[in-house]
Amino acid sequence: xxxxxxxxxxxxxxxxxxxxxxxxxxxxxxxxxxxxxxxxxxxxxxxxxxxxxxxxxxxxxxxxxxxxxxxxxxxxxxxxxxxxxxxxxxxxxxxxxxxxxxxxxxxxxxxxxxxxxxxxxxxxxxxxxxxxxxxxxxxxxxxxxxxxxxxxxxxxxxxxxxxxxxxxxxxxxxxxxxxxxxxxxxxxxxxxxxxxxxxxxxxxxxxxxxxxxxxxxxxxxxxxxxxxxxxxxxxxxxxxxxxxxxxxxxxxxxxxxxxxxxxxxxxxxxxx
Amino acid sequence: xxxxxxxxxxxxxxxxxxxxxxxxxxxxxxxxxxxxxxxxxxxxxxxxxxxxxxxxxxxxxxxxxxxxxxxxxxxxxxxxxxxxxxxxxxxxxxxxxxxxxxxxxxxxxxxxxxxxxxxxxxxxxxxxxxxxxxxxxxxxxxxxxxxxxxxxxxxxxxxxxxxxxxxxxxxxxxxxxxxxxxxxxxxxxxxxxxxxxxxxxxxxxxxxxxxxxxxxxxxxxxxxxxxxxxxxxxxxxxxxxxxxxxxxxxxxxxxxxxxxxxxxxxxxxxxxxx
Numbered sequence: 001x002x003x004x005x006x007x008x009x010x011x012x013x014x015x016x017x018x019x020x021x022x023x024x025x026x027x028x029x030x031x032x033x034x035x036x037x038x039x040x041x042x043x044x045x046x047x048x049x050x051x052x053x054x055x056x057x058x059x060x061x062x063x064x065x066x067x068x069x070x071x072x073x074x075x076x077x078x079x080x081x082x083x084x085x086x087x088x089x090x091x092x093x094x095x096x097x098x099x100x101x102x103x104x105x106x107x108x109x110x111x112x113x114x115x116x117x118x119x120x121x122x123x124x125x126x127x128x129x130x131x132x133x134x135x136x137x138x139x140x141x142x143x144x145x146x147x148x149x150x151x152x153x154x155x156x157x158x159x160x161x162x163x164x165x166x167x168x169x170x171x172x173x174x175x176x177x178x179x180x181x182x183x184x185x186x187x188x189x190x191x192x193x194x195x196x197x198x199x200x201x202x203x204x205x206x207x208x209x210x211x212x213x214x215x216x217x218x219x220x221x222x223x224x225x226x227x228x229x230x231x232x233x234x235x236x237x238x239x240x241x242x243x244x245x246x247x248x249x250x251x252x253x254x255x256x257x258x259x260x261x262x263x264x265x266x267x268x269x270x271x272x
Numbered sequence: 273x274x275x276x277x278x279x280x281x282x283x284x285x286x287x288x289x290x291x292x293x294x295x296x297x298x299x300x301x302x303x304x305x306x307x308x309x310x311x312x313x314x315x316x317x318x319x320x321x322x323x324x325x326x327x328x329x330x331x332x333x334x335x336x337x338x339x340x341x342x343x344x345x346x347x348x349x350x351x352x353x354x355x356x357x358x359x360x361x362x363x364x365x366x367x368x369x370x371x372x373x374x375x376x377x378x379x380x381x382x383x384x385x386x387x388x389x390x391x392x393x394x395x396x397x398x399x400x401x402x403x404x405x406x407x408x409x410x411x412x413x414x415x416x417x418x419x420x421x422x423x424x425x426x427x428x429x430x431x432x433x434x435x436x437x438x439x440x441x442x443x444x445x446x447x448x449x450x451x452x453x454x455x456x457x458x459x460x461x462x463x464x465x466x467x468x469x470x471x472x473x474x475x476x477x478x479x480x481x482x483x484x485x486x487x488x489x490x491x492x493x494x495x496x497x498x499x500x501x502x503x504x505x506x507x508x509x510x511x512x513x514x515x516x517x518x519x520x521x522x523x524x525x526x527x528x529x530x531x532x533x534x535x536x537x538x539x540x541x542x543x544x545x546x
Contacts, residue, residue, distance in 0.1 A: 058440040080442040090434040094455050094532045106451065107441045142532060162441070 364423025426457025
């Protein structure tokens with residue numbers, strides 16, 4: 001790269017404290033950059049403020065200190081160029097899959113204005129997405145008629161339907177069994193290859209982080225900050241066989257060692 | 273044991289369903305039968321506990337006043353109930369979506385709900401005169417509280433993640449209430465309607481026994497002052513029938529609109545019954 005483009009997401013010295021001056025410090029002096037179209041995974045021990053980071057980037061909460069810049073603009077409020085998916089699929093049980101996926105279009109401008117007049121166009125788009133994640137034919141089913149993995153696929157479609165440039169995923173596969181999870185890794189990989197959104201994936205599964213991302217960021221114990229990063233040397237499209245190679249396992253082990261170092265370091269700090 | 277054939281299983285299921293449909297009627301018939309036998313066997317005087325046959329006789333004899341007074345009670349109850357639905361929904365949404373409104377209003381609401389409604393009727397009579405409006409308002413006052421509480425609960429318990437998804441998309445609080453809060457509160461709302469409609473009858477009949485010149489409550493008061501106990505019981509039975517009918521209306525609307533809440537198992541009690 002000869003002309004370094006400015007990062008798409010720029011988090012600079014961000015701290016976040018809940019519940020006033022005496023409250024819990026969830027993040028402390030966190031800085032990270034994510035390039036446009038990059039797939040970044042954030043890993044760390046539980047309770048390290050990964051989810052907080054997500055809410056800061058999407059503008060749901062303002063940081064106590066520091067700045068969050070997305071696409072050249074400081075985040076001051078909810079960011080509708082972002083799509084979100086969580087561990088819990090949070091589909092609406094009274095809407096069928098199609099209407100669940102269409103939900104963001106009823107809220108986000110300019111789609112909200114155009115939804116009525118261009119319903120066919122949007123429905124086509126939703127259908128294409130459902131096909132991409134392997135849910136073709138399930139449009140008129142209700143969420144409770146679907147398995148957990150299928151619900152999570154639909155949730156992914158809902159996060160993507162308004163063409164977000166930024167996809168924020170908070171442990172989206174955390175509640176699924178191993179086989180379903182691996183299926184969905186490939187679904188997510190295909191979605192990313194097809195649409196190239198910038199992705200920030202929060203997870204505690206190191207294998208998942210290495211398999212899916214271009215770069216893994218490691219967070220410390222609470223109060224969280226980024227303590228290390230590891231670039232993943234693989235191109236696309238990756239196949240699950242990769243996860244059984246010695247090199248892949250070595251990367252996972254390396255990450256694991258760094259996280260346990262981080263935890264020991266924190267414990268020593270706390271004792272001192 | 274050899275496996276039973278598919279037809280035998282289907283036949284057993286059909287028989288079970290028939291039994292379930294017939295059961296309420298069998299139970300009611302059984303109750304009246306036991307009642308009748310007890311009255312005759314122990315020779316209970318009519319002015320203490322009239323036998324069902326005597327009550328039925330009285331119903332036939334007084335069918336016209338019973339019907340017109342039942343109609344009056346039904347009218348006041350339904351008007352009061354509909355007012356409670358409208359007011360309960362609005363207040364429930366306000367309380368469920370705003371912590372400030374909740375903190376400010378809830379203690380007052382609870383205090384208000386603790387006041388025995390029979391004590392309020394004389395005040396209503398002073399304000400509106402005896403008759404239609406005190407009965408309507410008593411039905412309203414007694415039945416709006418469960419609706420408020422349930423709607424507020426449904427709206428206040430929207431999953432935080434879902435709220436985040438919508439807020440991040442730029443949804444206004446109003447969008448969140450319309451798209452998620454209200455639909456989500458509907459099963460709670462209908463559950464409360466079933467409670468509200470039955471207590472609405474209590475409200476209007478209380479008011480009719482205190483101050484009214486028509487209605488089942490008034491009729492029972494007049495009948496008991498004449499020691500016409502069979503007619504009092506006839507009034508009670510008519511009230512019970514009206515209550516069941518209105519409950520059935522509420523359940524029917526509920527099944528039509530919020531079938532998703534029972535997740536396809538039309539009868540949860542049957543889910544394990546095979």
